Amino acid sequence: MRASRPKVAIAAVAVATLAVAGCAESERDGGSGQSTRDTLVFGVAGDPKVLDPSLASDGESLRVARQVFETLVRPEEGGTKVSPGLAESWTPDSTGTVWTFKLRSGVKFHDGAEFNADAVCVNFNRWYNSTGLMQSPDVTAYWQDVMGGFAKNEDPELPPSLFKSCTAKDATTVDLAFTRVSSKIPAALMLPSFSMHSPKALEQYQASNVTGSADDIKYPSYAMEHPTGTGPFKFKSWNVADKTLTIERNDDYWGDKAKLKSLVFRTISDENARKQALRSGDIQGYDLVGPADVEPLKGEGFNVLTRPAFNILYLAINQKGNPKLADIKVRQAIAYALNRKALVDSKLPPGAEVATQFMPSTVEGWNDSVTKYDYNVEKAKQLLAEAGATNLTLRFFYPTEVTRPYMPSPKDLFELLAADLQAVGIKLETKGLKWSPDYLNAATSGSAHDLHMLGWTGDYGDGYNFIGTFFDRPKDEWGFNNPALFEKFKKADTTADLAARTALYKELNADIMNFLPGVPISHSPPALVLGKDVTGVVASPLTDERYSKAEFKS
Template sequence: MRAPRLRTALAVSAVAALALTAAGCAASKRDPEAPKKDTLVFGVAGDAKVLDPSFASDGESLRVARQIFETLVQPEEGGAKIVPSLATSYTPDSTGLVWTFKLKSGVKFHDGTDFNADAVCFNFNRWFNYSGLLQSPDVSSYWQDVFGGFAKSESPDLPPSLFKSCAAKGADTAEITITSVTSKFPAALALPSFSMSSPKALKDFEADKVGGTAENITYPKYATSNPVGTGPYKFESWDTTNKVVKLTRNDAYHGNKAKIKNLHFKTISDLAARKQALEAGDIQGYDLVAPADVKPLQDKGFNVLVRPAFNILYLAINQSGNPALAKPEVRQAIAHAINKKNIVDSKYPPGSTVAIEFHPSSLPGYNESVTKYDYDVAKAKSLLAAAGYANGLTLKFHYPTEVTRPYMPAPKDIFELISADLKAAGITVEPIALKWSPDYLNAVTSGKNHDLHLLGWTGDYADAFNFIGTFFSRAKDEWGFNNPALFDQFKKADQEPDVNKRAELYKALNAELLKFLPGVPIAHGPPSLVLAKDVTGVKASPLTDERYATAEFK
């Protein structure tokens, strides 16, 4: 889950904080009838963007969506393997094109309407028939990444749709037909962006009435104040002034009810301030713990949960914005100029590794034999000279502010280290710092006015295509190149049904990518989240798919 294309979330009022503290003080062994703590406040680094998961691609929006909504399939708790969720089983026919999903019975949306096969098809047909602004990559990015085009695609750059049709074969059976065999299906249906929404709520709150322009999108009420799913928590309010999203327990939930009644996501953009809020008891958890804070927090008795590294930070190189960057020698010079080990050693937590390609080593298709660009300033200078830039080169370098990502624990610090490395090799950078959402994400994923930028990805499911295919399987403004031969290789790999053969195709693709060098892979880091001393029951997920319905105060 990435932040690409991404472009709103949270602060609890003083009254709520005081009420929570009072509840904690009142609960004691001498007073068994005293009220228990009923609110978990989780501190997040940035605001959510939108509450309709089909429009979301940023981590904070998806974090909220995971508590309100459910998908047909989901990652296993604490892992990446795909398991049933609202679907109890999912089987293909002999062609691999027609998938039958058996559904849980007795499930209700938060508005009391039935979840069934008709609801499944309503959601799929809604996404497939998006038009106008809904086809903007900033609105329906995950649909486009996974399914490609629409029923009537309005851009010639969109490929044919992977989705063909959905049919209800009884209340508990949905039949989904796709147009080609792919590694993405059904695994990608675990993405929160493909959550099941109430058809009634979608119609009542005019969910598809997106307004504004491609540069300044405005969202309808469903996406800002009326999201309706089937999950263990339901939406209560979103205070965009104080930056807090409030959820409350769904007492009609079809599974195990949430153990804590209220769940709030509060934006505290400064990492040190999040730590202080936890220690003061103002919040009961936060994400993306600073590497240097892990052991001190553990020593104080806080519950630090370390996720397995399932991510990538990269330096993207936009070949269309500056003619110099279209030259392979210049891209190679940039790669040789960066001291990646220094970045990992100084800015990442223990267990982090230098990246040599664009996905983690745990995925089939990882290739140890790719071209490696060791730190070598002299070689970087000679490559620049060979490209005609012996006297140096000036590049625009974007980096984000007001954010911490699992793959990017200290954006400004990492930017400064890379800038110094580039300067030593003869490349001067013009720093451009922008607020993460929407300014930074808009700037670096669209248009030509960017040369270098930092971005990354946390995997959505356990397949290499989810990383390298998301980045490089078709032309994108972020990278600014068009390579039909490379795109054809991706198509072949994605459509290979044999997993072992597919892994070999991914290995070949990784080798090709590191020769072509569209950007520089930097690091893989195991990010941490921390919970209060008395909060237990949450499992860390490599996909950042933590489920807070299992949390409880002890």
């Protein structure tokens, strides 16, 4: 999970329609800003982009979705392993291409519609049969990342679909068929993008009627006003002007009812402002705590929850725009030039680690034997000389107006990396761009620059979700073509045996670090904080915190 895909605009009508007067104030004591004992106000760094998780790829949209919607399988609490969700069990057939899911009975959507095998097929068929703008990678990002294409691909560049069909065998038994064995199944079905929606609401609010253009996407009312899942909370209101989104307890929930009556997400983009709002009692928690604030907040008695590091920050090297960067010696020189340990020690929270490859050590397939590029100024200068690149000038872009779990202070990190590169004689032309959409557009498309910082928070606990996301096919972010590498990824993804697949991931990690398309920088454990009297929440490496369990101590 990175952030919202570029070029997506929220329809202006949403601002008017969603503003519900007093949606947050009515849930406070006398409008004083103090939460009632059954309402928790949580500070977030940015607004959600859309309330239909099928159309979302940004963290704030998916944070809300995880409370309102549920998936067939979900991560274990506080971990990354697959555990039961709306399905109680799941088994593959002998070919590994058909998976049978046994569903919970007695589950209803928020509009009263019944959850059953037919509802599962309505959802999968909706995604599979997408047309028009629903086939844009800016709209159905995760479907395409996991499943590839659609029933009828309108873009010849789209790959064939991994998904094949859905069959309701009876009310609580459904078969999902796939065109081949894939490492992504069933783990990828934990993603909020594969949440189950009410078939009644999907039809009533024309959920797939995405309009506009690729540069100006207009979402249907379902995606902005009527998200309808089975989760412990249900959508109440979104006051765009007041930057608050309110969800309320689903009293008909099939499992343990939420302890809170209401959960309010309030956008406060500045981290210092979030901290002050917590201290003043205006909010009772916030995410992306600054590294320097972790210990002081603990000392004041606040509940600071540190997530396990399940992410990667990297320096991407784009080989497309500058022919010198296609020389492996130049890329190696860049890697040797970076004092990543100093960066980790000075700018990242306790527990952060220097990355040796593009996945954390907690993921199967991590390889301790990859080529490592320890800080070595003289080695960097020697390699530049051997490559005839002693007068190298590179365009280095960095993001502004953002905090990410893997990148808590982008400008500070950029300044350290830039100083290291300049110290070995590399000249830089630098440029800061607003995170969304400017920076994401620049980073992931074209050759307007040579270097950029970006990262990834894992979606599920399989190595492909890290290295496959970056390197399994040609991508503009990196600007290289390596058919042998791409073929090995295909082999790994279609290897059913876990031990054999893990061995291939280890080989791939070694291959990647020899080819060196970029430099892995660090793994960072992000933290969230809750009020002194708030308990029940368990930190998740996937940001899958379950706020239905949050409560105020009496």
